Amino acid sequence: MKLNLKLSAVALALIIASGGAFAQVKKRPAPASKNKATAARVPAKADVLPVDKQVIIGKLPNGLTYYIRQNTEPKNKADLYLVNKVGSVLETDDQQGLAHFTEHMAFNGTRDFPKNAMVDYLQKSGVKFGADLNAYTSFNETVYQLPIPSDTVKIFENGFKILANWAGYVSFDPAEIDKERGVVLEEERLRGKNAQERLQHQVLPVLLNNSRYALRLPVGKEDILKNFKPETIKGFYHDWYRPDLQAVIAVGDFDPKRVEELIKQNFSQLQNPQAEKPRVKYTVPPTQGTAVKIATDAEFPYTLAQIVVKHPGTVTKTTTDYMQQMRVQLFNRMLNARLDELLQKPKPPFLYGRSNYSSFIGEQDAFTSIAVAKPGELEGALKAVVAETERARKFGFTLTELERAKQDALVQMGNAYRERDKTRSVNFVQEYQQNFLTGEAIPGIEYEYSFYVNNISKITVAEMNAMAGKFISDQNRVVIVEAPDKEKDKLPDEKTLLQWISTAGQNVTAYVDNVSSDPLLSKLPEGTKVTAETKDDAIGTTTLTLGNGVKVILKPTEFRNDQILINGYAFGGISLASDDDFTSANLAASIISNSGIAQFNQGQLDKKLAGKNVSISPYIAEVTQGVSGSSSPADFETAMQLIYLYFTQPRKDKDIWQSQIDQTRSLLANRGLDPVSVFQDTVGAVLSNYNFRSMVTTPARLNAASLDKAYDFYKSRFADASGFTFTLVGNFNVETIKPYLEHYLGGLPSTNSKETFKNQDIHPQPGQVTKIVNKGVGEKSSVQLVFNGQYDYNEANNLQMDALEEVLNIKLIERLREQESGVYAPGVRAGYHKNPSGRYSITVYFGCAPENVDKMINATLEEIAKIKQNGAQPADIQKFVAKEARSTQEQLKENVFWAGYLASSSQNQENPDQILSHVSNLSQVTVQSTKDAANKYLNDKNFIKLILMPEKK
Known part of the structure; x- marks a missing residue:
């Protein structure tokens, strides 16, 4: 289950700066991406964008909306989603965190699927928990996703029963609630208890102007998650999980009429509560003038600045909106191309720089500029990013820049159009989801492509040159600086920071577009036959x-x-x-x-x-x-x-x-501040x-x-x-x-040198090794348990290794997450290779509370011992076989699979035809074979324990 914090400015900066943010941001596919830049208005009827004729949109008498589209990519599969206009902003003071907790409970018992029966059933159908079967909770929505086979009638029809169970029949068994408390708290620990979370708590009240969004982070409050009564979460579910706030989206390889019948059969009985609560739309009040927040943390390894200028939000519904959306995309593309050029200088002014106009949060758009600086060089980094916007505002863009941006936009849209019959179902799902949540138009790729081709030439340089002035303002603006504690004395005060911004573009000159008219190659190589x-x-x-x-x-x-x-x-x-x-x-x-x-x-x-x-x-x-x-x-x-x-x-x-030497040296400077980086560096060394x-x-x-x-x-x-x-x-x-x-x-140089690689013999030392790293102030630990050794690389062994990986994954989720409630997302990763020599490694990894490290390690080793003694349970082998067969059938219809597979087969001197017997070979995975594999590969002869613990106090 995922928390989804849709904060473009903050999330983008933290993702760039840290390699991962506290919460994940869903990304929409490029053809459906719609930035907004115009104020909302009442359109003339003829101006309204049409609705794609290939999607069936309906509404049941109880208010539930549904979207249905037949699509054969991938074949024999359907993507079923339940979208709820329900998120953390709707929580009362004593419900903080329960929107997300409700999402968790939907997988822990419903009317027709008690306890973990739903997950168990779907795994046996080839659906992988976490990767396929998943959900996320954000401020304004909670979304459940169920990719399911459509070629087996019973499994497919039960998919709609599962969605209906999520929509209105979650059990909230008190015993299951108590078990899930630990899992939810461990998810918060995994994503939080770090510099990013601590900085967010400093920054968000300013960025979001103490609005409802600043007070209702989806993660909630720890004391509430530990102590809330079952009646409290049942009240939240009763009030907000109701058909007039829900949509079912079904896209896939199926009969649309049959799907419509299934939706009516499964969802018509759902009822809205009497005297239902109004669904309030929360906004972020404008900030008068400019608000500044300077925040530091001991473990944050970067210094960055953000300028966020907020504007009224819009939804693309009309042709006028769509034209402006096209202008915004071109503006973003051209401005960031200039910023990218700065990275090609011998001493780039920043580690990372971006400016972008896009949707924000709380019915707002925002023009966001981000500069990640080298240590001690914040002024130069910030001024360099701001100066490029000022250059565009003062002198505009060149005609050659605009034409290139148009060409690239047309290539992107043209590619989506030419692949329209090969578009994956999930892409359509995400478009329909936005239509339900925000009202964003869904005209379809045929219309969008035609609109682009017929209208992009109408966009002029003068129109583009006016945009920077519209985006830039010192009103409703927030300026944020985030840095390591050790840089605190070097940071500017508020006055100095604003002075940097106001003077950044004083000496800029017009941009010179350095292009070459030379051909890539002046002469066709003669080549060889x-x-x-x-x-x-x-x-x-x-x-x-x-x-x-x-x-x-x-x-x-x-x-x-x-x-x-x-x-x-x-x-x-x-x-x-x-x-x-x-x-x-x-x-x-x-x-x-x-x-x-x-x-x-x-x-x-x-x-x-x-x-x-x-x-x-x-x-x-x-x-x-x-x-x-x-x-x-x-x-x-x-x-x-x-x-x-x-x-x-x-x-x-x-x-x-x-430039690269300078950038790399700067990245190394504060790497030792981040506990995760220190731990991973230690893992790599060991x-x-x-x-x-x-x-x-x-x-x-x-x-x-x-x-x-x-x-x-x-x-x-x-x-x-x-x-x-x-x-x-x-x-x-x-x-x-x-x-x-x-x-x-055939024209490439050839000397017939017959070179090959040299085996540098890089692998762990033999024997048992334990390495504990004490780093970080947050109460969180990370564990990696690594089994490794020599390996005979062949298809038979690889199959048994893959089976062992999945079986162990299943058992550790059951034990560490569901039974012990001590880990959110345990994982197992099996790796094996032939070159430069046959080696394998099986890594078990998880995060947990420091006081639970030994307990979780011991529980892991107990589960491994059971497989070594008894082999895998037949039900778990069935789950592996179902998942592997399904994924193989899908992969055989994907270019990216064949590209990697053919290259790998060539490098490893394998017969590529063996992939055709892979599904039938799954019968070779048995209780005995998994027992043999576990004893062979999960032995403690070469066993490494790597543990990250907080710093000793």
Whole structure:
């Protein structure tokens, strides 16, 4: 279950700054993303956006709304959602946290599914708890999601019964409530008890002007969660879980008429309460002038500033709204392209900078600017971000910038349009959810694409140039600074901070758009011809060998209309770098991929590729180097040109080198303040037996690195293409693209060096190891239990390892979460590889209260001992088999699966046809096989305990 805190400014800053925020923000798919910028108005009827004709929208007599759409992606599956206009803002003082607690209780017993029967039933149907079956609670809504098979009548029909049980028949068994208290408190501990949470408590009252939103965070209050009476949560459920505030959304591979019958059968009996409470719409009162909040925390590792200018919120309902939404998207794109260019300077003014106009909270929009600064350089970072907005306000954008932004927007919309018959069901669900919650229009991709094509040319530079002035204001503005405690003495006071902002753009000059008219390649490479061709009819692949030794594995598909995935690899990688040159070599791919190619720097290259649906990046991993990316069929030749140039004309850019070294050094400066980073650094050190190649780099190693060594290492890794194997998966015809492969891939340099990787022998030391890290003031601990050793990599062993992972996952959720109520989200991760040598690791991980660490570890080891003694329970094997069979059937219809699978099969010298027998091979997972696997892989011969505990007081 998830808390969802929809605070764009705060959440974005914390996610960027810390790698994860206290609460998660749901992201909508790009084609459906609608930023708003105009004031609400009453539209003329002809101006109202239409409703997509492919969605059935209805309302039952009791007020419940439903949306139904037939969609075959993925096949034999449906996404069923229950959306409630119910969130934490509706809680009374003694109910704080109970909107979220109610969501939890929906999985702990209903009228037709007592206790944990619902989760158990769905797992046996191939639905994974947490990954598939889930829910979230926010300020204004609570949403339940149920992806379910639609090809089994009973399971599919029961899906609607489950939704109805959530909607009106949750049991609230007092014993189950008491068990769930610990789980909810552990979820709060997992997401909170850290610098981000402590800073939020300082910042939100100012940002949200002490409104209802500031007083009703979904997480609630700990004392209420521990002590509330069952009658209190039942009262909340009775008042607010009612059909006039609910919607059922069903999208998937089914008969819409049958679904409509099922909705009427299951939901018509729901009744609204008598004398129902009015559903109040809460807002955030405007802030007069500018409010400033400077907040610090001992464990926060970054210094950042945010400027949030709040505006009246709007909902896109009319063509006028939609036009303004398009302008806002173009404005955001152009402004942030300028900010990105600043990162290409030798000494970038910030670690991260963004400005964006988008929806906010409490029926508001906001223009938010964020600057994450290097230690001691807040003034320069903040002024640099503000100056770009001022530059746009004073001098506007150039025509070439606007045309590029339009081209990119059309590419994005065109891609969505061309994939309209391959759009996944969940994308439609999220659009309909917003329509129910906010009234946002759902005209459908056909209409949206046509509207874009016919109207984007009407947007003028003058219109764009007026937007910055509309967004910027010193009224209803909040300025926030967050920093480590140790930086407190260096932070500005309120007067100084506002002076920085007001003077930031005084000396700006007009933006100069540096573009190049040169072609990517002036001459077509001569290349080499195909010398061998083999076909594998079983999986539909063709393998070509070119004259220079390059191999190309081709799998044409119809899974996507506008996508070709491209991957290429050869053995070698960082493993071939000497110890002295390792840091330089480790930076090489990142430097080159951000430096442009040939005569184009990265900024010029980005502009050159505007309007093209293509992305290619080189990489250098531990034992391989290569390229990865994608393109549309129309831009395939451009992708081939980029690959050719990354091999033959990589660019050495001193500015990019200096920029990345400077950025990395700044990130390291305060890394030791964050307990999670310190713990993960320790985990990496122990699991690599303190080999510096697998540990976070040091300032000393950075200082010793050089651009020349990085560049030379990159060139050495791509000097010989004869050992490269490329995989292409997607919408193409083999004969049509063969000439491109011969010219570009066949034209790559070849020396037939027959290089391979070097085994650096990086793995944990043998034996039992316990490492305890004492770091952090919050009362929270993290535990990782790692079993590891040598491994015979093959399909049979891999299958048993996957089964063991899932079975142990199931048992630990049952034991640590449901029975002990001591952990929110225990997890098991099994990893295994063949190269550079056969090794495996099985990691059990969870967070808990410090006083419960030993108890939870012992409970984990008890569950492992049961599997070692008795094997897995047949019911748990059934759950694994059902989930694995379902996921395999879905993956076999996905380009991304085949791209990864074909590359992996090639690297590991496996027969790729074995995937076709994977589902039938699931019968090899038995009680005895899981027992054997547990004893083989979960032994304490090589067992590592890694524990993060708070600092000793």
